[in-house]
Amino acid sequence: QKEVEQNSGPLSVPEGAIASLNCTYSDRGSQSFFWYRQYSGKSPELIMSIYSNGDKEDGRFTAQLNKASQYVSLLIRDSQPSDSATYLCAVSSDYKLSFGAGTTVTVRA
Amino acid sequence: GAGVSQSPRYKVAKRGQDVALRCDPISGHVSLFWYQQALGQGPEFLTYFQNEAQLDKSGLPSDRFFAERPEGSVSTLKIQRTQQEDSAVYLCASSLAAGGSEQFFGPGTRLTVL
Numbered sequence: 001q002k003e004v005e006q007n008s009g010p011l012s013v014p015e016g017a018i019a020s021l022n023c024t025y026s027d028r029g030s031q032s033f034f035w036y037r038q039y040s041g042k043s044p045e046l047i048m049s050i051y052s053n054g055d056k057e058d059g060r061f062t063a064q065l066n067k068a069s070q071y072v073s074l075l076i077r078d079s080q081p082s083d084s085a086t087y088l089c090a091v092s093s094d095y096k097l098s099f100g101a102g103t104t105v106t107v108r109a
Numbered sequence: 110g111a112g113v114s115q116s117p118r119y120k121v122a123k124r125g126q127d128v129a130l131r132c133d134p135i136s137g138h139v140s141l142f143w144y145q146q147a148l149g150q151g152p153e154f155l156t157y158f159q160n161e162a163q164l165d166k167s168g169l170p171s172d173r174f175f176a177e178r179p180e181g182s183v184s185t186l187k188i189q190r191t192q193q194e195d196s197a198v199y200l201c202a203s204s205l206a207a208g209g210s211e212q213f214f215g216p217g218t219r220l221t222v223l
Contacts, residue, residue, distance in 0.1 A: 043200055046212070095142075095164075095208050097144075101149070
């Protein structure tokens with residue numbers, strides 16, 4: 001079992017819709033949770049970090065964390081074609097990040 | 110401000126050659142990380158530096174891989190006697206604090222071993 005699991009995707013959503021991405025992790029000692037966006041051929045770009053249970057909103061992005069369920073999610077509201085990318089969930093219990101394989105999102109106009 | 114920079118961006122090596130990949134972290138960032146990303150996968154941890162000290166090298170695949178950060182700033186990842194399975198994107202990341210905090214990635218070096 002991998003440490004961090006994500007929806008295999010790909011996820012296709014119409015422009016303006018909500019994209020919902022899910023991630024589960026196995027290490028109960030995990031303290032820090034991140035979402036990275038990676039465009040094809042580019043490096044991961046940090047878009048959200050969350051450290052405590054509940055919701056955290058930043059613009060069109062909302063991250064949700066439930067440590068009891070070992071679950072973290074990312075919602076992208078009003079999806080735009082520029083949101084088309086692979087989204088990586090990353091989890092840390094100390095300093096190093098453990099990544100999921102990513103979910104590829106395509107926003108169709 | 111300037112982000113993390115890496116060079117070269119692309120490297121083609123013949124099997125058996127040695128390569129050196131450079132990372133210049135964000136100024137003032139204490140922590141520096143190297144990750145390896147295979148196609149279609151998330152990055153995998155290789156090694157971690159806090160200033161000049163290499164605190165964790167548990168992710169290095171073999172003793173052919175060596176990393177250093179002698180002055181606590183620029184880091185070099187060296188791969189000796191490259192093999193085809195070493196072909197991947199090598200990502201460097203830095204973070205402001207020691208320990209777990211937000212990590213910012215450089216553009217990566219795509220290594221192809223023929």
